[in-house]
Amino acid sequence: MAKYTVAVAGATGYAGGEALRILAAHPDFDITCVAGHSSVGESMAKHMPHIPQLANLVVEDTAPEVLNGHDVIILALPHGASGKLASQLDPNAVVVDLGADHRLEEQAAWDEFYGGDFYEHWTYGMPELITGKAADGSYTRQRAALPGTKRIAGPGCNVTATTLALQPGIAEGLVESQDIVADLVVGYSGAGKNLKRTNLLAAEALQSALPYSVGGKHRHIPEILQNFAHAAGKSAAEASEFTLGFTPILAPMSRGILATVSARMTDKAKTLSDEEIRAVWSKAYEGQDFMVLLPEGTLPATGNIIGSNAAHLQVVTDRKAGRIYAFAAIDNLNRGTAGQAVQSLNIALGLPEDAGLTKIGVAP
Incomplete structure (x- = not known):
């Protein structure tokens, strides 16, 4: 052929x-x-x-x-x-x-x-x-x-990391749609190939981390909410049912995104053990070859996914805070x-x- x-x-x-x-x-x-x-x-x-x-x-x-x-x-x-x-x-x-x-x-x-x-x-x-x-x-x-x-x-790169991290919890009704918070550590290639204030010279960037597009202004936010709506079986027109506090932070690395996404546990989630909550993520990504749910206790690291189309995922619960924390590490240019x-x-x-x-x- x-x-x-x-x-x-x-x-x-x-x-x-x-x-x-x-x-x-x-x-x-x-x-x-x-x-x-x-x-x-x-x-x-x-x-x-x-x-x-x-x-x-x-x-x-x-x-x-x-x-x-x-x-x-x-x-x-x-x-x-x-x-x-x-x-x-x-x-x-x-x-x-x-x-x-x-x-x-x-x-x-x-x-x-x-x-x-x-x-x-x-x-x-x-x-x-x-x-x-x-x-x-x-x-x-x-x-x-x-x-x-x-x-x-x-899709957008930040969108991909945030969506893949949390969507199993949304699909199974384990997290509240309000008060979702995503903090992302992003490599400089995520800011594009041009010199601007968010894409600093090496002398300024190598020893520093810098938040950007804060205060609900990042353009990936509506796309993430659109995906959350679909994961919940809803239309894009219903994306406003979700709220997202979204903070990307440029870090001194050329590639990679580490997303930490948290949300309040629903009453349903509170009745489940940590093992049962983890099983939801395991079921959601069963048969999805590029999705890697790491062993319990192992957290994703950007250094392990560079050059690959994989997403490394993990989920943990904070019972005192009443929140689920979902993590995803991806190569922003590849996956x-x-x-x-x-x-x-x-x-x-x-x-x-x-x-x-x-x-x-x-x-x-």
Whole structure:
């Protein structure tokens, strides 16, 4: 079988670069086009020397006539850019948007956190997302919506970590919908590949941690609430039933997210033992190969998931505080962005879900 040809827009950024790294080693894809903006005409050998097989590719303009003609188009562009471009892309190509333009289902949420034109919601690319329960009590998942789709919206990285940490408790009614708190330690690549105050020079960043987008302003919040609503078997329009205190903190590491998500225990949860609560997480992720519920007493660490599409998970209870604490460690560029996108792309094209991906991290 011939390989699928792939064009990647935003190829010299962190997200686009990680997509290229994964796809370059994928048995079913052939990267034939890289596109950018400020780097047009430059060799990929300059921008991605860690991917030598792409060295001879030259960055082209991010234009529909450049991207069209490929089987797969990956958009790793700032919010607003992919939405404007998408309507001009080949309807027969599979297009994966790594940005925010097609994630949200409700325009009111987009208007509040992003502003500008609101674009059509695409098939959401988080296969393990719980979307409700079947008649037999088993979970339904977003995976079922992916086969055959031509348009995939890649989730946000902070969204991924927060959702995967807490969704089993939401699905089983173990946590209250109000007063959910998420504190995330985030590597600097999560702030993008540009110099700004939240992406400091090494002399300022290496010995320091810095919160950003605080006070309910982070743009991933409505997407997280949308996922929480779906995990509870509700529509996106009911996401306002949940409240989330969300604080991301940049830490001196290049990659990784460690999410600590806590919520008040429901009366149902209070009747369960710690072992029974842990069993809920175990059941929720049974058969989900990239989801790793760590042994009891072992907490996730970002150093163990770098370079992998895995999520390391743990859950504990604080009976005195009456709260459940759920943890997730992911690589923000892999599981949080490009790896999860390739996983969803595999499903859409009928390929093995784990093709080109690994749950083995790089350590130390």
